[in-house]
Amino acid sequence: MSDIFAILGGIPWWVFPLLGLLIAIGVRALKTRYVPLPVALIAPVAFTVWGVLTLLRSKPDVLPILSFVIAAIAGVAIAVVTTRNRDVVVDAIERRVCLPGSYVPLIRNLAIFSAKFVLTFAITLHPDLRDTLAPWDLGVSGISAGYFVGWSTWLLAGFSKAKKSGLSRAPG
Numbered sequence: 001m002s003d004i005f006a007i008l009g010g011i012p013w014w015v016f017p018l019l020g021l022l023i024a025i026g027v028r029a030l031k032t033r034y035v036p037l038p039v040a041l042i043a044p045v046a047f048t049v050w051g052v053l054t055l056l057r058s059k060p061d062v063l064p065i066l067s068f069v070i071a072a073i074a075g076v077a078i079a080v081v082t083t084r085n086r087d088v089v090v091d092a093i094e095r096r097v098c099l100p101g102s103y104v105p106l107i108r109n110l111a112i113f114s115a116k117f118v119l120t121f122a123i124t125l126h127p128d129l130r131d132t133l134a135p136w137d138l139g140v141s142g143i144s145a146g147y148f149v150g151w152s153t154w155l156l157a158g159f160s161k162a163k164k165s166g167l168s169r170a171p172g
Helices: 002-009 015-028 042-057 062-083 104-125 127-165
Strands: 033-036 096-099
Touching (some): 062 127
Antiparallel strands (some): 033 096
């Protein structure tokens, strides 16, 4: 039991509020809601920056960069496949977008957080495995960054198109 407390005591304090925030965001995402465009972009920007920072902290070598780039391309592809047949619903007067209720953001955010946490934890416990686990960490970061770049591009393009064409719908 003391081992568990020692492990928990070694986790940086900010990890727990971050986990709480991700859960709160995911629970809110279960209901359809209209949010200001900048608010809709908070999670994508945060996860993209986190992914790029992971890349910048890695060894400047071919394998880490390649892991990140391939994973980022896969992430963009996932975003394209999951958003291509969906229109962005906009309240142009209030400059808000409709985020349909879904369990996907909760699962996606917790999956990314969990994978990054487990990999960082494993590298901390076993520094000798750093070279083995670092490409996996970069892969998670790359797929996350790529997905959110693709999703944000879809959202911004849809927002712009809806605003220009006057096809935006009021919240209802």
